[in-house]
Amino acid sequence: MEIRLNRIAKSFDKKQVIHPTTLTILNGSFTTLLGPSGCGKTTLLRMIAGLETPDDGEIWLDDTCIFSKERKINLPPEKRNLGFVFQDFALWPHMTVFENVAFGLRARKDTENLQSRVRSALRTVHLENYEKRYPHQLSGGQQQRVAFARAIAVQPGCILFDEPLSALDALLREEMRHELRSLTSALGITSVFVTHDQTEAMSMSDRIAVLNGGCVEQYAAPETIYHAPATEFVAHFVGKSNWLSKTEMFRPEAAVQTPVKGALHFELPVQSVQYLGSTYEITVLYQSVIWTLHSNRKVKPGEALSVYIDPNQIITFQEKEVVSA
Amino acid sequence: MRQIDLKKNLPQVLLLVLLTGLILCPLITVFAKAVIIDGRLDLYQAWQTIASSENVQTVCNSLLLGVCVVLCSTVIAVPTAYLLARTQLAKHSWLDIIFMIPFMTPPYIASMGWILFMQKKGLFQQLFPATGAWSEGFFCFGGLVLVMSLHVFPFLMTMLKNAMLNIPASLEESGAVFGAGFGLRLRRIFAPLLTGNYAIGALLVFVKTLSEYGTPYTLGRRIGFYVFTTDIHRYSTTAPIDFGRSASLSSILVCICMVMWLMQNDITNRNSYRLVSGKGSRPAQTKLSAAGKIGAWLWVALVVLVAIGVPYFSIISTSLIKLRGYGLAAGNFTLDHYKELLTTPKALSSIWKSLFLAVSSATICSVIGTAVVAAVRRAKGFCKKALEGISLLPEMLPSIVLVIGIMLFWNAIYKVLPLYNTIGIMVLAYVVLYLPYTVQYVTSAFTQINDSLLQAGRVFGGTPSYVFRRVTLPMISRGIFAGWMMIFIIAFRELVTASLIAPPNTLVVSTYINREFEQGSVSLGMAMAVLCVLITTTALLVFNRVTGKEKGA
Numbered sequence: 001m002e003i004r005l006n007r008i009a010k011s012f013d014k015k016q017v018i019h020p021t022t023l024t025i026l027n028g029s030f031t032t033l034l035g036p037s038g039c040g041k042t043t044l045l046r047m048i049a050g051l052e053t054p055d056d057g058e059i060w061l062d063d064t065c066i067f068s069k070e071r072k073i074n075l076p077p078e079k080r081n082l083g084f085v086f087q088d089f090a091l092w093p094h095m096t097v098f099e100n101v102a103f104g105l106r107a108r109k110d111t112e113n114l115q116s117r118v119r120s121a122l123r124t125v126h127l128e129n130y131e132k133r134y135p136h137q138l139s140g141g142q143q144q145r146v147a148f149a150r151a152i153a154v155q156p157g158c159i160l161f162d163e164p165l166s167a168l169d170a171l172l173r174e175e176m177r178h179e180l181r182s183l184t185s186a187l188g189i190t191s192v193f194v195t196h197d198q199t200e201a202m203s204m205s206d207r208i209a210v211l212n213g214g215c216v217e218q219y220a221a222p223e224t225i226y227h228a229p230a231t232e233f234v235a236h237f238v239g240k241s242n243w244l245s246k247t248e249m250f251r252p253e254a255a256v257q258t259p260v261k262g263a264l265h266f267e268l269p270v271q272s273v274q275y276l277g278s279t280y281e282i283t284v285l286y287q288s289v290i291w292t293l294h295s296n297r298k299v300k301p302g303e304a305l306s307v308y309i310d311p312n313q314i315i316t317f318q319e320k321e322v323v324s325a
Numbered sequence: 326m327r328q329i330d331l332k333k334n335l336p337q338v339l340l341l342v343l344l345t346g347l348i349l350c351p352l353i354t355v356f357a358k359a360v361i362i363d364g365r366l367d368l369y370q371a372w373q374t375i376a377s378s379e380n381v382q383t384v385c386n387s388l389l390l391g392v393c394v395v396l397c398s399t400v401i402a403v404p405t406a407y408l409l410a411r412t413q414l415a416k417h418s419w420l421d422i423i424f425m426i427p428f429m430t431p432p433y434i435a436s437m438g439w440i441l442f443m444q445k446k447g448l449f450q451q452l453f454p455a456t457g458a459w460s461e462g463f464f465c466f467g468g469l470v471l472v473m474s475l476h477v478f479p480f481l482m483t484m485l486k487n488a489m490l491n492i493p494a495s496l497e498e499s500g501a502v503f504g505a506g507f508g509l510r511l512r513r514i515f516a517p518l519l520t521g522n523y524a525i526g527a528l529l530v531f532v533k534t535l536s537e538y539g540t541p542y543t544l545g546r547r548i549g550f551y552v553f554t555t556d557i558h559r560y561s562t563t564a565p566i567d568f569g570r571s572a573s574l575s576s577i578l579v580c581i582c583m584v585m586w587l588m589q590n591d592i593t594n595r596n597s598y599r600l601v602s603g604k605g606s607r608p609a610q611t612k613l614s615a616a617g618k619i620g621a622w623l624w625v626a627l628v629v630l631v632a633i634g635v636p637y638f639s640i641i642s643t644s645l646i647k648l649r650g651y652g653l654a655a656g657n658f659t660l661d662h663y664k665e666l667l668t669t670p671k672a673l674s675s676i677w678k679s680l681f682l683a684v685s686s687a688t689i690c691s692v693i694g695t696a697v698v699a700a701v702r703r704a705k706g707f708c709k710k711a712l713e714g715i716s717l718l719p720e721m722l723p724s725i726v727l728v729i730g731i732m733l734f735w736n737a738i739y740k741v742l743p744l745y746n747t748i749g750i751m752v753l754a755y756v757v758l759y760l761p762y763t764v765q766y767v768t769s770a771f772t773q774i775n776d777s778l779l780q781a782g783r784v785f786g787g788t789p790s791y792v793f794r795r796v797t798l799p800m801i802s803r804g805i806f807a808g809w810m811m812i813f814i815i816a817f818r819e820l821v822t823a824s825l826i827a828p829p830n831t832l833v834v835s836t837y838i839n840r841e842f843e844q845g846s847v848s849l850g851m852a853m854a855v856l857c858v859l860i861t862t863t864a865l866l867v868f869n870r871v872t873g874k875e876k877g878a
Contacts (some may be wrong), residue, residue: 049498049502050501050502051498051501051502076501076506077498077501077502078500078501078502078503078504078505078506079504080502081504082502083502083503084498084499084502084503086495086498086499087495088493088495090493090495090496090498090499092496092499092500092514092518093496093518094517094518103500103503103505103513104503104504107500107503107504107505107506107509108504150499150503154503154504
């Protein structure tokens with residue numbers, strides 16, 4: 001299912017949380033909306049689901065217009081045929097796992113082969129023996145799986161994920177990351193995933209839309225976002241960024257400690273060293289900013305370190321107009 | 326070793342003895358009185374008393390009243406709770422305070438208001454002479470149910486409202502996303518999540534109705550509808566006095582209440598879903614259309630008019646009327662009744678007595694209650710359970726039963742401790758009745774204290790008593806004060822205890838109001854009622870200010 005947002009805007013109490021945004025989410029893709037908290041990513045997702053009403057613009061699911069300010073179309077959430085995985089899972093505590101998963105089918109009065117369809121959804125998430133349990137009898141990861149089974153049981157054109165992994169602990173989060181990704185690609189479902197965790201976004205997505213202050217700063221593949229950030233915000237927010245000046249930046253990988261021809265050369269004092277297992281993470285002081293570098297050699301704080309930077313990997317931004325205060 | 330143990334456990338044991346004497350002994354006396362007839366155990370006779378047709382009638386009346394009040398208050402509470410929890414009305418938090426007024430109004434005062442309003446030549450007939458005798462139809466079972474429901478519905482409403490607020494929006498949003506329309510969501514998600522809370526609320530309303538004395542006494546007696554409390558009161562105060570009968574009725578009432586509490590407990594255990602999921606849970610909102618909004622406000626206005634408007638209008642206007650024969654007429658208003666209140670010794674002494682009782686019982690409760698909570702936290706096993714259970718018992722039982730028990734028990738030991746028939750017995754009875762308030766407020770204050778705070782106090786060199794003075798006490802002081810204030814408010818207007826065990830010629834505010842209402846100057850009584858409400862409301866505002874600040878901290 002292709003999702004098209006056309007000049008969607010939204011304000012809460014006169015504060016504009018989404019500036020007019022146009023975005024197309026490709027059919028079958030795994031697309032992530034990434035940004036710091038309060039950037040409007042969840043609002044955007046909830047507007048697609050119909051849980052918030054935009055102030056302006058249009059939303060299309062394939063050839064169906066589900067929202068249009070101009071044409072006064074606003075399909076309620078129950079008519080949009082989407083799947084949604086909530087941040088707190090939102091499993092109904094008074095229903096068994098089976099009933100939770102069957103809810104969407106029953107609500108649509110689509111009860112043919114209900115049993116086998118619910119079971120197959122549960123089998124997909126490896127919970128076939130849990131159908132009689134209640135949500136509170138499940139672990140966090142299992143609840144997450146039920147929430148996912150509930151979303152796929154209705155065979156929606158698209159599943160929307162609202163920070164679904166944030167309620168899980170670190171280990172489980174990583175495990176579920178792989179599982180969700182492989183399940184959605186196996187099922188070929190278009191997925192829209194909201195997160196503030198860049199690692200999550202980078203590892204799972206086909207495309208990432210980086211949001212800031214209600215605007216999409218960049219919409220591209222993860223590799224592009226990392227190696228060719230479109231704005232300073234994206235450079236800051238995704239990955240480690242080392243700043244040569246206000247407008248010039250490089251990633252840690254662009255720097256090495258051995259001389260390379262044509263490289264920029266600096267001798268800089270080491271600030272701190274952390275051993276990460278595969279490498280040492282070193283911070284050095286350049287003028288008044290701190291750079292993060294990788295090294296496979298242990299150094300001591302205070303020591304001077306030779307740093308060679310490949311000029312081709314330096315990214316330059318246009319100087320922003322200085323806004324007078 | 327044993328000596329150290331004894332020293333350590335001594336305070337607990339002493340408290341246990343004290344609570345047993347104050348609470349358990351009177352209760353046991355009631356049961357004993359019900360089954361020991363003429364000095365010997367006579368279960369047959371006891372059963373005869375219980376099964377007498379008069380008694381059965383009383384029991385049936387009470388149960389019928391309880392069920393009807395539950396139904397009627399449900400009808401009022403459910404829509405109001407929904408409007409206050411889920412719609413645009415939710416942002417008007419002053420409505421919450423407005424809806425507490427009926428609950429905080431002493432029931433006997435509200436009933437008097439209704440009687441003055443609806444009776445023959447009453448205020449309603451004066452306002453709408455064209456309606457003839459229509460308003461007198463109020464004096465029936467239905468009227469009693471209505472007045473009692475108007476008193477208890479805020480309780481049920483608050484419970485339901487909080488339960489509704491506790492349902493995270495995502496539970497309903499997910500219903501919507503997965504294809505359920507509004508009606509289906511209401512039926513399949515919203516309502517089932519509330520049933521447990523509703524059942525608990527309904528049971529508590531039922532118990533409250535059964536234990537209520539004020540309204541059945543003022544209004545029920547007038548229409549000849551007798552229930553547990555009024556019969557117990559009648560058998561204990563008017564000739565021929567029959568304590569055996571009132572004891573046996575009390576015993577049945579206690580049993581019914583206990584069964585209800587057990588059921589309540591059971592439902593709570595079975596039905597409490599862990600709904601609060603912390604992050605990202607916020608209550609859902611239904612956006613009312615303009616017409617819906619008008620309807621909602623009309624409903625709220627109607628409830629406020631009936632629950633607060635009518636009784637307060639009656640009380641206040643009656644207190645200002647010069648000559649009741651002329652009724653509501655220009656020039657027939659005066660403040661003389663208030664002046665009279667503040668100048669006649671009888672009225673003044675009743676105000677002072679009530680103030681004395683409220684202050685002394687609140688203070689004694691605060692001391693004993695805090696000691697009990699502190700001991701409960703330290704104690705283990707039987708001692709802990711016994712202390713906790715006994716100290717909370719008075720709240721679960723109808724106060725009239727405890728008061729009867731106190732009368733019987735202290736009468737029996739009059740030769741040892743001549744407390745009966747003095748003001749001291751009143752203080753004692755108030756303390757017994759209101760001890761649970763302190764215990765509950767202080768317990769909840771204690772739960773906010775993390776153990777590590779106290780451990781930190783010890784680690785940084787404080788002795789246990791130093792830590793108690795500098796850490797624990799300041800942290801629970803708000804809880805103690807909240808309990809003190811609550812007790813002050815309720816004790817100031819307490820009716821049932823005062824009317825049963827006040828020494829001869831001792832009037833307090835509530836009995837003064839009743840006396841004047843029944844056989845003196847109604848206007849004077851109502852002036853006292855207004856004064857009583859004013860004093861307790863002021864106390865309540867102080868209370869809200871204090872507990873409100875606590876939440877902010």
